[in-house]
Amino acid sequence: MGKHKTFCGSGDHAISRRGFLGTAAALGTAAFADMTQLNLLSNPALAGELKKQQKRVILLWLAGGASQVETWDPKPGAATGGPFRAIQTAMPGVHISELMPRMADRMKHTLVIRSLNTKNADHGGASKLMMRGRRDEANVKFPDLGAVVAREMGRADSKVPDYVTFYTQTEGRGMAPGDAGFLGSRYAPMELTTNNMPENIRKVDGISELDHQQRADLRDLLSKQFAQGRTSPTLGSQNEAYQRVRGLMSSEALFDITKESDKVRDMYGRGQFGEQTLIARRLIEAGVPFVRVARAWWDSHGQNFETHQEMVPELDQVMAALIDDLKDRGLLEHTLIITLAEFGRTPSINPSLGRDHFASAWSCSLTGTGVKPGVYGKSDATGNKVAEGEVDAAKLFATIYSALGINPHKNYYLGARPIPLVEPGTEPITEVLA
Amino acid sequence: MANPDKLKLVKDLSHKAIAFSIARVPNSNRVYFGCSDFKVYEADVSASKFEPKDLYAHGSYVTGVALAGKALISGGYDGKLTWYDTDSKKVIRSEEAHSKWIRGVFASRDGKIVASIADDMVCRLWDAESGKPLRELRGHAEKTPHGFGSMLYAAAFSADGKYLATADKVAKIKVWEVATGKSVAEMEAPIMYTWDPVQRLHSIGGIRSLAFTPDGKTLAVGGTGKIGNIDHLEAKARIELFDWAAQKRLVEYTSDKYQGIVNHLEYAPDGSWLLGAGGANEGFFIFIDAAGKKTLRGEKVGMHVHDVASSENAETVIAAGHNKLAIYEMKG
Numbered sequence: 001m002g003k004h005k006t007f008c009g010s011g012d013h014a015i016s017r018r019g020f021l022g023t024a025a026a027l028g029t030a031a032f033a034d035m036t037q038l039n040l041l042s043n044p045a046l047a048g049e050l051k052k053q054q055k056r057v058i059l060l061w062l063a064g065g066a067s068q069v070e071t072w073d074p075k076p077g078a079a080t081g082g083p084f085r086a087i088q089t090a091m092p093g094v095h096i097s098e099l100m101p102r103m104a105d106r107m108k109h110t111l112v113i114r115s116l117n118t119k120n121a122d123h124g125g126a127s128k129l130m131m132r133g134r135r136d137e138a139n140v141k142f143p144d145l146g147a148v149v150a151r152e153m154g155r156a157d158s159k160v161p162d163y164v165t166f167y168t169q170t171e172g173r174g175m176a177p178g179d180a181g182f183l184g185s186r187y188a189p190m191e192l193t194t195n196n197m198p199e200n201i202r203k204v205d206g207i208s209e210l211d212h213q214q215r216a217d218l219r220d221l222l223s224k225q226f227a228q229g230r231t232s233p234t235l236g237s238q239n240e241a242y243q244r245v246r247g248l249m250s251s252e253a254l255f256d257i258t259k260e261s262d263k264v265r266d267m268y269g270r271g272q273f274g275e276q277t278l279i280a281r282r283l284i285e286a287g288v289p290f291v292r293v294a295r296a297w298w299d300s301h302g303q304n305f306e307t308h309q310e311m312v313p314e315l316d317q318v319m320a321a322l323i324d325d326l327k328d329r330g331l332l333e334h335t336l337i338i339t340l341a342e343f344g345r346t347p348s349i350n351p352s353l354g355r356d357h358f359a360s361a362w363s364c365s366l367t368g369t370g371v372k373p374g375v376y377g378k379s380d381a382t383g384n385k386v387a388e389g390e391v392d393a394a395k396l397f398a399t400i401y402s403a404l405g406i407n408p409h410k411n412y413y414l415g416a417r418p419i420p421l422v423e424p425g426t427e428p429i430t431e432v433l434a
Numbered sequence: 435m436a437n438p439d440k441l442k443l444v445k446d447l448s449h450k451a452i453a454f455s456i457a458r459v460p461n462s463n464r465v466y467f468g469c470s471d472f473k474v475y476e477a478d479v480s481a482s483k484f485e486p487k488d489l490y491a492h493g494s495y496v497t498g499v500a501l502a503g504k505a506l507i508s509g510g511y512d513g514k515l516t517w518y519d520t521d522s523k524k525v526i527r528s529e530e531a532h533s534k535w536i537r538g539v540f541a542s543r544d545g546k547i548v549a550s551i552a553d554d555m556v557c558r559l560w561d562a563e564s565g566k567p568l569r570e571l572r573g574h575a576e577k578t579p580h581g582f583g584s585m586l587y588a589a590a591f592s593a594d595g596k597y598l599a600t601a602d603k604v605a606k607i608k609v610w611e612v613a614t615g616k617s618v619a620e621m622e623a624p625i626m627y628t629w630d631p632v633q634r635l636h637s638i639g640g641i642r643s644l645a646f647t648p649d650g651k652t653l654a655v656g657g658t659g660k661i662g663n664i665d666h667l668e669a670k671a672r673i674e675l676f677d678w679a680a681q682k683r684l685v686e687y688t689s690d691k692y693q694g695i696v697n698h699l700e701y702a703p704d705g706s707w708l709l710g711a712g713g714a715n716e717g718f719f720i721f722i723d724a725a726g727k728k729t730l731r732g733e734k735v736g737m738h739v740h741d742v743a744s745s746e747n748a749e750t751v752i753a754a755g756h757n758k759l760a761i762y763e764m765k766g
Contacts, residue, residue, distance in 0.1 A: 007537065062667075064634075079451070079471065083495040083511040083535070171633040271581055297634035302667040310582040310636045349452070351471065351472070351715045351738040352667050352694070352754040 055369055055404050056284035056335045057149050058322065059292040060277070062315070063172045064123070064299035067345035067355050070097050070308040071315070072363035073114045073379055080347035080382045083305055096373050102320035109323055110367040111333065111432050115377025117385040118343060118393045120414050121357035123299075126342035127176035133397025134423050140182060140414065145338075145397065146290040147180035147187040148421065153289035154187075160251055160288050163189040166196070169296035176342065178292065189292070196272075197255045198281055201248055203223070223241040238257050254282050269314065277318045281325055284335060298341065303353035315339075321366060323389040337367040338405055347383035361386045364396070366404035366432075370403025376432050394423035402428040436730040436748035437766035438707060440722035442567035443556070444761040446736060447477075447484040453754035455508075455538070457501045458743035459482040459520075465743060466506050466520075467754050468496025468678060474508050479752060479761055483546030489518060490525050500548055502562035507548050515550055517565055525563045531558060537587050542595040542616055547612065549598055551586045554674070557600050569615040572623050574602045580629055585704060588656075590644035590699075592725040599653055599678070601641035603627060609678050623674045626657030631662050645699035645708070654726075656696030656710050659688055667694045667714035675726045685726035692718035692732060697749065698742045709751070713738035719762075735760060 003077035067082075069075055074086035074097045096104055096112070120126040129135060131144040139165025143151070143424035150162030163179040177314035180187030192198060207215075257265060257278050263434065268274035273295045281293040295315065302305040319339065326332040361379040378391030391399075398408035401421060408428060412420035451469035453550060457552035458465050466489075474496055475486035493512030500507050505526075506518040515538060517527035532552030540549045541562060548560045558572040578584050583605040592598070597618070601607045605627040605750055609619035627636045644655035653676045659669035671692045675685040694714030701708050710720040717735035737755035744751050751762040 083470075085494065169633055169635050224716070269581075297636070297665070299634075299665045301665045303638055306638065307636055309585075313583070351713065351717075352664075353452075353738075364546075 009032045017274060018100060026304055029373050030161040044250055055153055058280045058284060060339045061235040061292050062292040062298050062341040063294045063296035065341045065343045065345055067308055068363035069383055070099060070312055072096055072112045072365060075383050078382050093372060100316040102316045106320055106323050108373050108375055109373040110365050112365050113391055114365060114379055115364045115384050115389045115391050116362045116364060117390050118359045121343050121359040124175040125173060129393050130340060130342050133393050143181035143183040144179050146178055146189055146292055149185050149290040150187045160286055161190040161248060163289055163290045164193045164283055165189040165292040167294035168193060168272060171297040186326060196276060203253060254286055255279050269317050272403045273314055274318050277322055289400055301356055304353060304355040332368050335368045336370060339365040370434050372432050372434050394426040396421045398426045398428040402433050435766040436764045438441040438764055440733060441733055441762055441764040444763050447759040452756050453759060454495060454497045454740045455499045456741045456743045457499045458752060463628045465752060466499050466715055468499045468508055470495050495680050497537055500539045500541040501543040502545040502548055505562055507539050509550050511535040513578050520765040523728060538589055540591060540628035542590050542591045543593055544595055547587050551589045551600060553585045555586050557583060557589060562757050565587055571610050571615055572619050573608055579602050585640060585744060588644045590646060593648050594644040594650060599644045601644055603640035605641050621656050621679045621681050625660050626672060628661040634664055640696045642695050643699040645701055647701055647704040654708055658695045658698045671696050671720060673710050687722055687726045689720055692720060697740050700747055710752060711739040711742045
C-alpha cells in the first residue's frame with residue numbers, strides 16, 4: 001500500500017477517541033515508544049485519530065528577508081514595483097507576483113497578510129522578534145514559536161523530536177537559532193546544520209542493543225538517586241532529554257528521502273530547500289509538531305531581481321508541492337504552513353538594483369489549519385506604509401497560536417511569575433481565523 | 435581625437451526613472467533611452483532644459499534600444515520587440531520576440547540586422563527594416579549548473595557585421611557567424627560568475643558586456659570578479675580579453691579602484707583604448723590600453739551606469755544610469 005493510501009484521511013477510517021485509545025492500547029506501548037516508522041501508522045484508524053488530535057506547523061523561514069513586492073504584494077505600475085508582473089490568482093481579485101504561478105493556482109488554501117509593521121530592520125533583532133513574537137526582557141528569555149508549539153502540541157509519550165530545524169547555510173544562522181528560552185532544553189530543537197540527516201544519532205557499532213539498554217537503565221537509576229530530595233526544573237529537563245534519546249536514535253529513517261518516490265521528490269525539487277521541506281512533511285506526518293526549514297539567504301542589497309528570479313520560483317515550487325502533498329495525505333487541514341522572514345525589503349530600488357531591509361509594510365503567508373484563505377491588510381500604493389490592518393509581531397503570533405487552537409493569553413510560569421504567551425493586550429486577527 | 439585624459443563631466447541630467455539603455459542619433463545630440471518606468475523616451479541632451487519626451491511604453495523595464503537607420507528597435511522584460519519609425523514618430527511593429535526577459539537589443543553597424551537576447555537563452559536575429567526574423571542562435575544552457583534559470587546578458591556585433599558574440603550568466607561566451615548562424619568559438623570567464631553554496635545558496639554576476647576591437651580580432655568581456663558577499667556587488671570591476679578565433683584568453687584585468695559590474699564596453703574608433711562603464715552603488719568609467727595591461731584613466735560617475743552611447747569620434751560620451759543621464763566630453 002502506498003503512503004498516500006496509508007494517510008488517506010478518509011472518513012471511512014474514522015474512529016472515536018475511546019476507540020483510538022483502545023487501538024493504541026492494543027498496539028501496546030511499542031507503538032508510542034517509536035513513532036518514527038511511517039508504516040507503523042498503516043493502521044488507518046490510528047492514523048486518522050492522530051490527525052484529528054495533533055496540529056502541526058511547518059515554518060518556511062526565508063532568512064535574510066524576501067521581498068514582499070516580488071512575492072505576495074506586487075505593485076505593478078508603481079515606481080517601486082520592479083520589473084515583475086502581477087498575476088491573477090485562484091482567489092478572485094487577488095494578485096501575486098508572476099514568479100509564483102503555482103501558488104497563484106493554490107491561493108484558495110492560503111492567507112496572505114500584507115500589513116506587517118514589525119519595526120525592526122536589523123537581521124539579529126528582527127530574527128529573534130519574528131521567531132518569538134516578542135522581545136526578550138532583561139531577566140526573561142522567551143521561547144520561540146517552535147518551542148511553544150513543541151510544548152503545546154508535543155506528546156509526552158512521543159519519542160520523535162518535538163521541534164526540528166534545518167538551517168544549512170551559514171549566513172544568518174547564528175542570528176536565528178532555535179531557542180526554547182525559559183522552557184528549557186526539553187523543548188529545544190534538534191538542529192540540522194550540516195546535512196539533511198541528524199549526526200551522531202546512530203548507536204556505536206561496538207555497543208550491542210542490550211549494552212545500550214543497560215547503560216540507559218544505569219543512567220536512569222543513578223539519576224533517580226541523585227534526584228532524591230532535589231527539585232529542579234533543569235534536572236527534570238535533563239532527564240527527559242535522555243529519555244528521548246533512544247527514540248531519536250531510531251528516527252533516522254524519517255530523514256531519508258530516498259524512501260520517497262521519484263515523483264514526489266521531483267514535485268518538491270531536488271534542491272536543498274525542496275528536499276528539506278519533503279523531510280519536514282515526513283516528520284510532521286510521523287508526529288513531529290514543529291519543523292522549521294530555513295531557506296537562506298535573501299538579503300538582496302544588490303541585484304534584487306536576479307536573486308528573486310532564482311529564489312522565488314524555487315519557493316513557489318516547494319510551497320505548492322507541500323500544499324498538494326499535505327492535501328493528498330489529508331494532513332493540510334491539520335497543518336499550518338507559515339512562510340515568514342525577519343523582515344521584507346524596501347520598495348525603493350537602490351543603485352545596485354537591490355532592495356534593502358524593510359520592516360514597515362511587508363508580508364507573510366499562513367496556509368492550512370485554522371485560517372481563512374484570502375488577503376488581510378493592505379500596504380499603500382508604493383508599498384512604503386501600511387494602509388489598512390496593521391499587524392505587529394505580537395498580533396501575528398497571537399493569530400498563529402489561535403489558528404493552532406492555543407490560547408494566546410495563556411500564562412506560563414517562571415517560578416511564581418506568570419508569563420503570558422503573547423504581549424499583554426494583544427489580540428489575534430479574528431477575521432482570518434477559521 | 436578623443437582623449438581619455440581630457441575626460442570631463444559636462445552635465446548631469448536627472449530623470450525620474452532608471453535608464454537601462456540608450457542609443458544616439460548619429461551626428462546629433464538626440465538620444466533615445468529605455469527606462470524602469472517601462473517607457474521609451476526621446477531627448478535632446480544639448481537643450482538648455484532637459485525635457486525627455488515619452489514616446490511609447492513596454493510592459494516592463496526597457497532594457498534595450500538600438501537605432502537602425504530610421505528605425506528605433508526597443509526590447510524589454512515583457513519579451514517584446516517594438517519598432518518605432520523615428521520619422522513618422524509612430525510604432526510600426528511589435529513582436530512577441532522572446533518568452534522571457536529581453537536583456538539587450540543590438541544593431542549591426544550597417545543597420546541591416548538587429549539582434550535581441552533574452553533569458554530564454556536564445557539570440558534572435560531580425561531584418562532591421564522589415565522586422566522579419568532571420569535566424570535563432572541557440573547554444574547557451576537554459577539552467578545554471580545548480581538548477582536555476584540562466585540569463586543571456588550580453589551581445590555585440592563585430593564592426594564588419596560578420597560575427598556576433600553572446601555571453602551568459604554562468605560566464606560562457608559564444609561567437610556566431612551571422613550569415614550562417616554557426617557557432618564558431620566558445621570561451622568562458624568563470625570568475626565573473628559567483629555561486630555561493632555555503633553561506634547564501636544562490637548566485638550573482640555573469641558577463642554583462644562584450645565588445646570587439648575595430649579589427650575584429652580581440653573580444654573584450656566585462657563583468658565583475660568573484661564576490662565574497664553576494665548580498666552586494668562588492669567585487670572589483672573585471673574585464674577579460676580573448677583572441678576569440680583561437681579561443682584563448684589574453685588578459686585578465688581587474689580594476690584596482692572601482693567595484694561593481696562592467697555593464698558596457700566600447701573601443702576607441704582607432705582601437706587604442708577600451709572603455710568599461712558600470713557600477714555598484716556608485717558608477718565608474720575605466721579606460722584601459724588596447725593590450726589590457728594598463729589603466730589609462732578611471733573616473734567615478736555619479737550613478738550606476740547601465741549603458742553608454744558615444745559620438746562617432748567618441749569625443750562625447752553619454753551615460754545612462756540610475757535616475758540620470760550624464761554627458762561627458764574628452765576632446766583631444
